Amino acid sequence: MLKTLDSALALLTRFTLQEPSWGVRELAKATGVHYAVVHRVLASFAENGFLRQDSAGRYSLSLRLFELGQVAHRTFAPSDVVQPALDALAQTSGETVFLSLLDGTDAVCTDMAQSQQQLRFSIELGQRFALVAGAHAKAILAFQPDAFRATIYQHTQTAGDAKLEEQLAKVRADGWCHTREEAAATVAGLAVPLWSRDRRSVIGSLGIAGPVQRLDGEAIPRLIEALKKTRETIEPVVGLTG
Known part of the structure; x- marks a missing residue:
């Protein structure tokens, strides 16, 4: 369970100012994580409001993370x-x-x-x-x-x-x-x-x-x-x- 969580969070940290959005295949290739795993993780983050998916299927950080960031900032x-x-x-x-x-x-x-x-x-x-x-x-x-x-x-x-x-x-x-x-x-x-x-x-x-x-x-x-x-x-x- 914790290993799965670690892997999921590692994928989330790939969203940066330099690379703010990712496609599933693109992220799988960059991290070496199997496509199916990346797809499942990103979909789960999106379902829980931490990522959003555009019409082209690319994922980016959501305002939910911005909200949490404001809490951390304060x-x-x-x-x-x-x-x-x-x-x-x-x-x-x-x-x-x-x-x-x-x-x-x-x-x-x-x-x-x-x-x-x-x-x-x-x-x-x-x-x-x-x-x-x-x-x-x-x-x-x-x-x-x-x-x-x-x-x-x-x-x-x-x-x-x-x-x-x-x-x-x-x-x-x-x-x-x-x-x-x-x-x-x-x-x-x-x-x-x-x-x-x-x-x-x-x-x-x-x-x-x-x-x-x-x-x-x-x-x-x-x-x-x-x-x-x-x-x-x-x-x-x-x-x-x-």
């Missing part, structure tokens, strides 16, 4: 506190601001406030990213246990990367991270880690991203202070006790 990042704080930081910094939370061996953008400038960094809510590139990622990875970092390196084929470990050591020492053109060309990032409510572990990061020319030099100390001030507001209500 649990981890209460909008009445987090969103006004992010909006104020975006206004102060002039750049895109986003909150990311650790999820397994990746992180997910859960909240954001867009820059109002014409040239700006763009990230999507729900976007999942690896932890080895970008200030928002490294501000999380730097504070994870050695065994966790070793697992990340194995998955990303960066095992034994002394340069990366040196960078992460600096992040731990400074308490913040600054990167240039790591996650995207012409984009720089600044981020601070977010700690769990019991202060035992880093569960996410608060980041600012924008054009390299605007996130450099004299702007960095000012923006780091703004990030830290905003963190003071949102950290007490974000996430669960780690």
Whole structure:
């Protein structure tokens, strides 16, 4: 029973921002699961309101999952506190601001406030990213246990990367991270880690991203202070006790 449930949930996780819809044969081929099993699982999810099927027979996530996602979102990042704080930081910094939370061996953008400038960094809510590139990622990875970092390196084929470990050591020492053109060309990032409510572990990061020319030099100390001030507001209500 539990093995069947695990398999069904594994199929559900294949619905992502990059691949939001699947046909049965297509998903069976991509996962190596027998067509009949995929058909039965997707039909069951649709029957219970978690997926919907279009006229071409393709499946995509339903509003029922959106509803559950809103419940999870309110649990981890209460909008009445987090969103006004992010909006104020975006206004102060002039750049895109986003909150990311650790999820397994990746992180997910859960909240954001867009820059109002014409040239700006763009990230999507729900976007999942690896932890080895970008200030928002490294501000999380730097504070994870050695065994966790070793697992990340194995998955990303960066095992034994002394340069990366040196960078992460600096992040731990400074308490913040600054990167240039790591996650995207012409984009720089600044981020601070977010700690769990019991202060035992880093569960996410608060980041600012924008054009390299605007996130450099004299702007960095000012923006780091703004990030830290905003963190003071949102950290007490974000996430669960780690």
